[in-house]
Amino acid sequence: MAEAAALLWREGRLRAVGAWTVDGLGAQPPGLPPGAAVGAVDAAALAALDTAGALWLLRLSEQAGGVAIEGLAGARQELLERVRESRARMAPARPVRDEEGILPTTGRQVVARLERAHAFLAFIGETTVVAARLVRRPGRMPWREVLGLIHSAGVAALPIVGLLAFLIGVVIAYQGGQQLKLYGANIFIVELVALTTLRELGPLIAAIIVAGRTGSAWTAQIGTMQVREEVDALRTLGISPVERLVLPRLLALLIALPLLTVFADLLGVFGGMLIAWLVLGVSLSDFIARFPEVVYPSAFLVGVGKAPFFAAIIALVGCFEGFRVSGGAESVGRHTTLSVVQAIFLVIVADALFSVLFSWLNL
Amino acid sequence: MWLEIDNASIAYSGNAVVHDVSLVLQQGQIGCLLGPSGCGKTTLLRAIAGFERLTAGRIAIGGRHVSGEGCFVPPEQRRVGMVFQDLALFPHLTIADNIGFGLRGLDADERHKRIARLMAMIGLEGREACYPHQLSGGQQQRVAVARAMAPRPDLLLLDEPFSSMDADLREKLAREVRDILREDGVTALLVTHDQFEAFAMADEIGVMHHGRLAQWDNGYNLYHEPADRFVADFIGQGAMIRGSVVDAHSADTVLGRIHGDAPAGCQPGCIVDVLVRPDDIVHDDASSHQAVILEKAFRGAEYLYTLGLENHEQVLCMVQSHHDHNVGERIGIRVEIDHLVMFPAQREAT
Structure with a gap:
């Protein structure tokens, strides 16, 4: 079992710890502490990171008002950038319309x-x-x-x-x-x-x-x-x-x-x-x-x-x-x-x- | 054969509501279509009245072909009377006018006599000038029956006529209406979801399930010789226990060997579910079979116990209420089945 993902908040910095993976995040991934002023997200101490974890980090940083994600290096930083790029390219999903066309x-x-x-x-x-x-x-x-x-x-x-x-x-x-x-x-x-x-x-x-x-x-x-x-x-x-x-x-x-x-x-x-x-x-x-x-x-x-x-x-x-x-x-x-x-x-x-x-x- | 239905089917835009139903009702008999809501019984009744068309099959009333095979007689020419679920009395007409509404073509004298006779029959003499809303539910009910009977229809149809009544009033009213119908020798067909209403009124009862007629029989046979699992489950109470067929006259179960006529098609050795009614289990302290009381329900003169057997199967047992046992207690039981009813075993059947 992967170690669960968690967020620790100290002095304006959010520290992400544990495995930020599909398994580690689970059904209820950690959210921002209510009312906390967040200066940056520190991801240096992560045990693991995958695409899902990177996506969740990006969402959190957006929710906190676009703060920086720090402490990532090498392949992990690359993964984060990839996910950021793909997200920007991604058009919001068009709602599925089950209405029939005008002719029928x-x-x-x-x-x-x-x-x-x-x-x-x-x-x-x-x-x-x-x-x-x-x-x-x-x-x-x-x-x-x-x-x-x-x-x-x-x-x-x-x-x-x-x-x-x-x-x-x-x-x-x-x-x-x-x-x-x-x-x-x-x-x-x-x-x-x-x-x-x-x-x-x-x-x-x-x-x-x-x-x-x-x-x-x-x-x-x-x-x-x-x-x-x-x-x-x-x-x-x-x-x-x-x-x-x-x-x-x-x-x-x-x-x-x-x-x-x-x-x-x-x-x-x-x-x-x-x-x-x-x-x-x-x-x-x-x-x-x-x-x-x-x-x-x-x-x-x-x-x-x-x-x-x-x-x-x-x-x-x-x-x-x-x-x-x-x-x-x-x-x-x-x-x-x-x-x-x-x-x-x-x-x-x-x-x-x-x-x-x-x-x-x-x- | 007064009412004859041959292989009748009714479908709405391809969805079969009534499927291949055949039944026969003799003159002067009271029949009943019984089933849970949505089983197609009301649709079939409305088809007999002429409000629905058949997609296949035929219906004949009093020897006259009225529906199917390219023939369709509209309701106003069918000579059927109908009592509706919400009675559908004409609110702005008096009781006498309601009853006399269908009596056109009679001269005033005859018309008056017929109304008087029906008023006497339903026990409402002297209330001719009342309006429907001035009567009680049961009285309105009888007026609706009298109105439908007034033109002497060939067949009287009753669509859940007692469903708006109190449960204890229902059976009494059903018996009263039956006596009124009997007195006039009316052939009638009733639709209901209440089996006690059906038993109280009808000579022949058809149990319907998913648009099919599962069994057409009298009440006794429906209870003691149900044709399939659905009928066994729907009529009365009971439980199924696993057994294996020994020969044509007995089967082995956890309660020992049960004697009775096994239905055809069950080879010795094949696994079956045996229907055990609450009245089939007798409380007998001397018996070698013990059961644990899991639940009990007070029914006045009797207790209805739910009993757990050795192999965790359950049966119901009706015991006189002065034999008061506690839940969890063990009691001795004995099986006395007159009518052995078994069905080929289903997985996970209880």
Whole structure:
């Protein structure tokens, strides 16, 4: 057995004694005495020295603030210099990265999204089939529940939809009015407010609020049922979850969202009308008189006509994400967020597509 | 044959969870899949209900082919009832509405009669208007069973239904549920990891291990004639001691020659491990075999002693608790084995 390596500290000098070798240093090589001021490391009395010992000496001298290593001679000094050189050349080891490259990650993400899109399409298909079956036996639809859902998704959303539509109308009229005023074209505020609200903002505001309020709530409801195995329980009782959970919600929103859109249209135009009167000096009677002259029914119908499509998107995405919940409560949260983001995203994409379509059709 | 499973396998992305399981359940019988967690028993149950697809094999319920060989009947058309681990009662519906939920297609009168009968059967008459959270755990449990039974399913599946109950309530509830099932002549399959629950409820018990069905038998045979080491270890208590086969009806061990039918395949002279249950060892002061008490555990009417034998092997022994001996004491023991169970010896087996 080699004599163990040790460090003795005396009057600012550290004396290294014993065998400074792999064996002598062992698993816990001697360290600097805490708080000691070290002037130099004296290695004259070493019993043995190998590469490991030399490396450890160098580390100690660095830790002590780059003090000199004294007392080495001949081959030992040469060994120390060799190790010092090699150490300087040595690049710090690059941390091993087990992440995969960008291509596999991209591929996996694409496949996951395609799989999701495929599942969503299948879900829409299943809902359609079940809905077609139910049309022949309307008695199976839980009508009371549909009424309850219309209340919670529609009636209860009236205040927030109305307030936001009103404020948006105010903002549009105010910002647009500033520009119109420059040209003295104040009366055109009627077209500006009426057309933007009826065609675009009314349906969009209603849809976005409902997606955030109701779509997310339905994802959480169905997701919780999924976690508590209630969805499985429905199936073993011979009841299709699509029929019992999705169709009532879809129907309720198909009824509620167009009505909410009409309400948003009214309040939005009302907000614009107030600003036109207060800021632009367009009297309420002038506004109302001009309204039917410049706004064709098609503008209103185009807006309200989009609402059922938005309703279908919100209800289907909300329910679909609910059914995709697996595991525990944290999955419910994740899918609820996903449901809102996706529903709003798809609503706006659909709105853009409608704009393109309507411009082709000259509506 | 009411429930028939032939060579069923289930795998998730190449990992076999259930491997080549075959079993048969007769009409009116209560079966049980028993095994430690992760053995694939719940997956198999969910496959029978139709929530999982088979990768191989087939399942038939009441003579109707429902899974496998290109056929898949979805759960809502399988006519199976299921009682879930967390019961999954509908919290916003009353007890009566919960039970009646699956009873569509019946007219109001019949529906009402069926609910009343089930409420009487589970002993909750008069509580129809309560909501699930107003009932105790055991009552909710029975409501869940009644809800699953209401549409008269061909097969009732129970997924660890008593796991959230207190240990002493569990067995009592298991017996109550068994009586309810018997009364209606329901064929049922239960999944549990608790052998006493299984013994309390089931006619036929299948022990599952690593996705395989190790043995499908009644409780008595599982205990006394286990098919392999795992079953011997999992069911009941016991210890293995080394022995060598003398002939088809006996084996020599450190406790002397043990008589009983040796299983086929054991040649005279081959080294075996003999299963010794606590009830196989009888305390007998006159016996020539002595053992040292290493540990003792009080079990009320009995003490369970862990005994060290001459060759440092250990056995368990159940002794009436008025024979109170101290740890370290030597007592005389005698072996009385009715069912000799032995397995070819494994190295380092104890």
